[in-house]
Amino acid sequence: MIQDAEILVVGGGPAGLCAAQAAAETGAKVLVLERDYAPGGQLVKQTHKFFGSEKQRAGERGFQIGEDLLKEIGTNTRIRIMTETTVLGCYEDGVITALRGNKHLKFRPKRLIITTGAAEKFLAFPGNDLPGVYGAGAVQTLMNVAGVKPAERVLMVGSGNIGLIVSYQLKQAGVEIAAIVEAAPRIGGYLVHASKIRRAGIPIMTGWTVKQVLGDGQVEGAVICQLDDKFQRIPETERKVECDVICLAVGLTPLTELCWQAGCEMKFVRELSGHVPVVNDNLETTRSGIYAAGDVTGIEEASSAMVEGRVAGYAAAESLGHSPEIAAQRREEAIGDLRQLRAGPTGGKINAGIEKMKREGGAVHVNLYRYSH
């Protein structure tokens, strides 16, 4: 049986929850499908205080923002959230398939909002399949969600915000950080995070990388080595590091499988961290009726993911004729909030990426498989 849905949101992270909230606010009925056992996306594991603008809840801890969003949404009868439901397919006739337990479900939404977030990147080196080599997301989940101390001594690879924040949280949990190695000649994350790490006495080694894992059946250490300005290993710079976990924080890439499947036009944009769907200002993809918001449109931050969710939610509701004037006004306000968020120095890279996506992709609506209106 195919179930009808007015607006279907894939993913219950900050972008998905805000999209649902915005669409429901203007009168639409929304179904959110989330593969995890609880909604919240990345927010559930973020115990640190957020940056950004006050309007987007800077100064609050990520998990608290997630809890508040869920509280607000919980009282809205127009929103239904189905957890432990993984969307598998997005078909030409507009049918969406999902797996819940051992049940295969089918939906035919009038509008689809894809907010699937991102996947962690990995590195290739000998021994990277041994137990003890983790992505930073897994370490954060173990530590901040499951309450498990994931290691005694960690080698962190990557000095972006995630590598810096997770290192600090590990230190707070009583885990020793042997070092943070960073292939680039500069620290990637914000100075404020790097300063905290330095004050904690953790060395940040720029121009270094992990060469191989040491250990029989599990991580017992690592060999690190220095890199030249072309990222080539410099011979005879190898050093042994004792550790029981190697944590990779080497970036995220948009999780766009559903956009590809749906036939959305895709572009590789380095500044947005990978292939992204081409979208217009309302975050509608080149497949009419399908919107994308949050990290799936380019790796950024929860603050912008929430505002993007709102833009897509209002736009989808407006296109279905729900309080069109109010929805249009709030959508415009949200677009203004996005511009403001990206106006600072940290927005430069994203703005350049969006420009490139639009210039090279030209957000043209192909209307191949138009959703019902």
Ligand SMILES: Cc1cc2nc3c(=O)[nH]c(=O)nc-3n(C[C@H](O)[C@H](O)[C@H](O)COP(=O)(O)OP(=O)(O)OC[C@H]3O[C@@H](n4cnc5c(N)ncnc54)[C@H](O)[C@@H]3O)c2cc1C
């Ligand atoms: C360590 C760390 C620190 C950070 N610090 C900050 C910060 O200080 N400030 C800030 O603003 N941002 C921060 N961020 C970034 C922020 O967490 C992300 O940008 C934000 O969560 C993106 O929101 P999203 O909704 O697009 O994706 P996500 O939060 O990743 O949510 C996507 C959701 O979609 C679900 N999903 C995926 N595929 C499917 C499918 N096929 N079917 C059903 N469900 C699916 C996932 O389970 C997930 O719940 C940080 C990130 C990390 C990892």
